Amino acid sequence: MKLQFKFLALLVPTGLLAAISVLILIQRAVHEVVIGGQERTAILLARAAAQDAAAGMKSGSEAEVLPVLQTLQRRKDAVYVAALDPRGRITAHTTVTEKGKTPVDEFTSAALRAEAPVVQPSLERGEPVLLVAMPIWSPAPASTAEDFLLSGDSPQGPQERLGTLKFAVPLRGAQETESGIIREISLIVLIIGALALGLVVALVRGMLAPIRGMMTGIARVSAGQFDVSVPVLSRDELGQLAESFNIMSGELARTTVSKEYVEGVLENMYDLLVVTDPQGYIETANRAAADTLGDGGVIGRPLAALFESPPKGEVVHDVEVMLHTKDGGLTPALFSSSVLRDRNGRLLGYIGVAKDITERKRTEVALVEAKLAAEAASRELETFSYSVAHDLRAPLRAVDGFSQILLAEYSGKLDAEGTDYLKRVRAGSQRMGRLIDDLLDLSRIERGAMTLADVDLSALAADIAAELRKAEPGRRVEFVAAPDLKARGDPDLLRLALVNLIANAWKYTSKHPTARIEFGTRTQDGRTVYFVRDDGAGFDMSMAKRLFQPFTRLHASAEFEGTGIGLATVSRIVARHEGRVWAEGEVERGAVFNFTLWEGKS
Amino acid sequence: MIEKKIILLVEDNADDEKLILLSLKKSKITNDVVVVRDGQEALDYLLGSKDKPETLRPTVTLLDLHLPKIDGLEVLQRLRADERTKLLPVVVLTSSDEESDRVRSYSLGANSYVCKPVDFVDFAAAVRELGLYWLLLNRPCP
Numbered sequence: 001m002k003l004q005f006k007f008l009a010l011l012v013p014t015g016l017l018a019a020i021s022v023l024i025l026i027q028r029a030v031h032e033v034v035i036g037g038q039e040r041t042a043i044l045l046a047r048a049a050a051q052d053a054a055a056g057m058k059s060g061s062e063a064e065v066l067p068v069l070q071t072l073q074r075r076k077d078a079v080y081v082a083a084l085d086p087r088g089r090i091t092a093h094t095t096v097t098e099k100g101k102t103p104v105d106e107f108t109s110a111a112l113r114a115e116a117p118v119v120q121p122s123l124e125r126g127e128p129v130l131l132v133a134m135p136i137w138s139p140a141p142a143s144t145a146e147d148f149l150l151s152g153d154s155p156q157g158p159q160e161r162l163g164t165l166k167f168a169v170p171l172r173g174a175q176e177t178e179s180g181i182i183r184e185i186s187l188i189v190l191i192i193g194a195l196a197l198g199l200v201v202a203l204v205r206g207m208l209a210p211i212r213g214m215m216t217g218i219a220r221v222s223a224g225q226f227d228v229s230v231p232v233l234s235r236d237e238l239g240q241l242a243e244s245f246n247i248m249s250g251e252l253a254r255t256t257v258s259k260e261y262v263e264g265v266l267e268n269m270y271d272l273l274v275v276t277d278p279q280g281y282i283e284t285a286n287r288a289a290a291d292t293l294g295d296g297g298v299i300g301r302p303l304a305a306l307f308e309s310p311p312k313g314e315v316v317h318d319v320e321v322m323l324h325t326k327d328g329g330l331t332p333a334l335f336s337s338s339v340l341r342d343r344n345g346r347l348l349g350y351i352g353v354a355k356d357i358t359e360r361k362r363t364e365v366a367l368v369e370a371k372l373a374a375e376a377a378s379r380e381l382e383t384f385s386y387s388v389a390h391d392l393r394a395p396l397r398a399v400d401g402f403s404q405i406l407l408a409e410y411s412g413k414l415d416a417e418g419t420d421y422l423k424r425v426r427a428g429s430q431r432m433g434r435l436i437d438d439l440l441d442l443s444r445i446e447r448g449a450m451t452l453a454d455v456d457l458s459a460l461a462a463d464i465a466a467e468l469r470k471a472e473p474g475r476r477v478e479f480v481a482a483p484d485l486k487a488r489g490d491p492d493l494l495r496l497a498l499v500n501l502i503a504n505a506w507k508y509t510s511k512h513p514t515a516r517i518e519f520g521t522r523t524q525d526g527r528t529v530y531f532v533r534d535d536g537a538g539f540d541m542s543m544a545k546r547l548f549q550p551f552t553r554l555h556a557s558a559e560f561e562g563t564g565i566g567l568a569t570v571s572r573i574v575a576r577h578e579g580r581v582w583a584e585g586e587v588e589r590g591a592v593f594n595f596t597l598w599e600g601k602s
Numbered sequence: 603m604i605e606k607k608i609i610l611l612v613e614d615n616a617d618d619e620k621l622i623l624l625s626l627k628k629s630k631i632t633n634d635v636v637v638v639r640d641g642q643e644a645l646d647y648l649l650g651s652k653d654k655p656e657t658l659r660p661t662v663t664l665l666d667l668h669l670p671k672i673d674g675l676e677v678l679q680r681l682r683a684d685e686r687t688k689l690l691p692v693v694v695l696t697s698s699d700e701e702s703d704r705v706r707s708y709s710l711g712a713n714s715y716v717c718k719p720v721d722f723v724d725f726a727a728a729v730r731e732l733g734l735y736w737l738l739l740n741r742p743c744p
Binding site: 385391393394395396397398400401402403404405429430433436437440444448 | 615617618621624668697699700701718719720721722723725726
C-alpha cells in the first residue's frame with residue numbers, strides 16, 4: 001500500500017471520530033439548552049400554577065381552578081392543561097369535554113404517585129410534546145410571606161395532596177430550533193473536516209514528493225545511470241536524505257563506470273569482443289565482432305567455429321589466429337581469451353578479444369621488404385667502400401710513388417721550382433690517402449658489429465701517448481692519465497676514439513713550447529664523464545657544435561694537418577656506445593673534449 | 603745462393619707492378635720476378651693448363667685480391683685445393699684493409715696479409731721487408 005494511503009488511513013478515521021464526538025457533544029449541549037430550558041420554565045410555571053390552584057382544588061371549585069389552568073395554557077402555549085384529583089379523575093381541563101375522565105396512561109399513574117414534578121417527552125395526536133406533571137399540595141397553614149420566602153417552594157410539614165396538575169407543552173418549535181442549530185454546526189464541522197482532509201492530503205503529498213523524486217533517482221541508479229541528482233526541497237530530514245542521495249550518486253558516478261559507459265566502450269571499441277556461456281556458445285558480441293565475424297551471425301554459435309583452427313587453452317594471450325569473416329574470407333588476428341567467473345568463482349563463460357592485424361601483417365611484409373632493401377643498400381655501400389679503398393688508393397700510390405722516384409733519382413734534372421712542385425704533388429696525394437683512410441674508418445664504425453668487452457681506458461691512453469711521443473720525441477708534453485679508468489665497449493672503436501682525441505690534443509698543442517694533456521673522469525648529474533683536456537690552441541666556443549661534423553675544420557691545413565674527420569669519427573663511436581660527446585674551449589687557452597657512455601642504462 | 607728463388611707477382615695494376623719492381627730493385631733483390639696480370643694467368647702458371655705444362659714453383663707468391671677474370675680469393679682457394687700448391691707460401695698484397703678480406707684470406711690459407719701503403723716510402727719499405735723475409739729468412743716446407 002502506498003505510503004500516501006497509509007497516512008490517510010490513519011488520519012481520516014481519527015478525524016472522523018473526532019468530528020463525530022464533537023457533533024455528539026454539541027448535540028447534547030444544544031439539546032440541554034433548548035429542550036432543558038423548556039422543561040425548566042415549564043416546571044417553574046407549573047409550580048406557580050399548582051400553588052395558585054391549591055385553594056380551588058381544596059374547595060373543589062372548578063371555576064376557581066380553570067382560570068389558573070387557562071393562564072398556564074396561555075403562558076406556555078400548552079396543548080392542554082388539566083387538574084387531576086388524587087384518584088386521577090380530571091376535575092378541571094382546558095378542553096371542557098375532558099372533564100370527569102380518568103386517564104390511565106403510564107405517565108399519569110407515575111405522576112399521581114410522584115411527590116416531585118415529572119417531565120416526559122411524548123406524542124400528542126402525532127405532535128411532539130413535553131408532558132409535565134406537578135403535584136398540588138394544600139397551602140401551608142398560617143404561613144406568612146416571610147415563612148414562604150424561608151421555606152422556599154418545598155412543602156413544610158405534613159401537607160395534604162390535593163391533586164396533580166398535568167399539561168402538555170408542544171415541543172416542535174424547540175425541536176426545530178435544536179435541529180436547525182445542529183444542522184448548521186454539522187455543516188460547519190463538515191466544512192472544517194473537508195478542509196482538514198484536503199490540508200492533510202496536500203501535506204502528505206508534499207511530504208512524499210521528495211520521496212517520489214528519490215524513488216525516480218534510485219530507479220535510474222539501479223538502471224546503471226549513476227550521475228543523477230534529485231532536488232533538495234527542504235531543510236528537514238527529507239532534505240538531508242536528498243542531499244545524502246546526491247552525494248552518494250555523485251560518488252558513484254565518480255568512482256564507478258556506469259553500465260551505459262561500459263556498454264558504450266565495448267560497443268565502440270575497435271577490437272572484436274565476444275562473451276560466451278559456460279559451454280562456449282557466444283552470447284554477446286560487440287559491434288566490431290558482429291560486423292566482421294562469422295557468416296550468418298555470431299550469436300549462438302560456438303566460439304571455436306570462428307577460427308580456422310582454434311587456439312588451445314582457455315586462457316591465451318595474443319595468439320595469432322585466422323578468423324572466418326562475414327564475407328567468407330579469413331582475416332589474421334591476435335586473439336586473447338580469459339575465463340569469466342562470478343564472485344563465488346562459478347564459471348559464467350569466456351571472454352574473447354581479437355585484434356585485426358591485417359594492416360599490421362601488411363606493414364610487417366613492407367618492413368621485411370624495407371629491411372631487405374636496406375640490407376641490399378648496405379651491401380652496395382660496402383662494395384662501394386671496398387672499391388673506394390682499392391681503386392682510389394692504387395692511383396694515389398702511383399702518383400706518390402712516381403713523384404718520389406722522380407725526386408730521388410731525377411733531382412739533378414729538375415730545378416728548385418720543379419722539385420717544389422713535385423713535393424706538392426706528393427703532399428697532396430698523401431693527404432688524399434689519409435682522407436680515404438679516415439673515410440673508410442668512419443663508414444666502418446657504422447657498419448661493423450660491436451664486440452663488447454671491459455676496456456682499460458687508462459692503459460689505452462698511455463699506449464697512445466707513448467706512440468705519439470715516439471713519433472715526435474722532441475716535444476715537451478706532460479701526459480697525465482687517471483689510473484684504472486675502465487669502460488665496457490668495443491675495444492677497437494674505443495681505441496679509435498681515444499686515438500683521435502689524444503692525437504688531436506697532441507696536434508693542437510704543437511705550437512706551444514710545453515704542453516699538458518690530461519685524460520680523466522668526473523661525475524656530472526650522477527654520470528661518469530670522460531674527458532681529454534689540453535692547453536693548446538683551443539677554439540672559439542661558437543664553433544663547438546660544428547666540430548663534430550665531417551670535413552669541418554677550424555684551422556687551415558697549413559697550420560694544423562688534418563682531414564676534418566677525426567671528431568666525426570669520435571662522435572659516431574660514442575653514439576654507438578649510447579653516449580654523448582661535447583667540447584669546451586677557448587682560443588689559445590686549450591680545449592676539453594667530454595664524452596659519456598651508455599646513457600640509456602643506469 | 604738466391605738465384606733459383608723466384609717471386610710470382612699477381613698484379614693487374616701496371617703502376618703497382620712497376621713500383622713493386624722498383625722497390626725490389628732498390629732493395630737489391632735481384633731474384634727473377636714473374637708477373638702475371640690476372641687470376642687465370644696465375645692459375646695457369648702455377649697449376650698448368652691444356653696448352654702449357656706447369657712451370658717452376660715460385661718461392662713466394664704476392665697475390666693481389668682485385669683481379670680480372672678470376673678473383674684473388676678464388677685463386678687462393680684453388681691453390682689450396684690442389685695437392686701441389688697446398689702449402690705454397692702465398693702473401694696477399696692488396697690495397698684493401700677490409701676486415702672481411704683479411705678474414706677470408708686467412709681462412710683460405712694465406713700465409714700473410716699485407717696492405718699496400720699509399721705513401722711510397724712506406725710502400726717501398728714493405729716490399730723490401732717482404733722480399734727479405736720470404737726469400738731469405740723464411741724456410742719453406744720441403
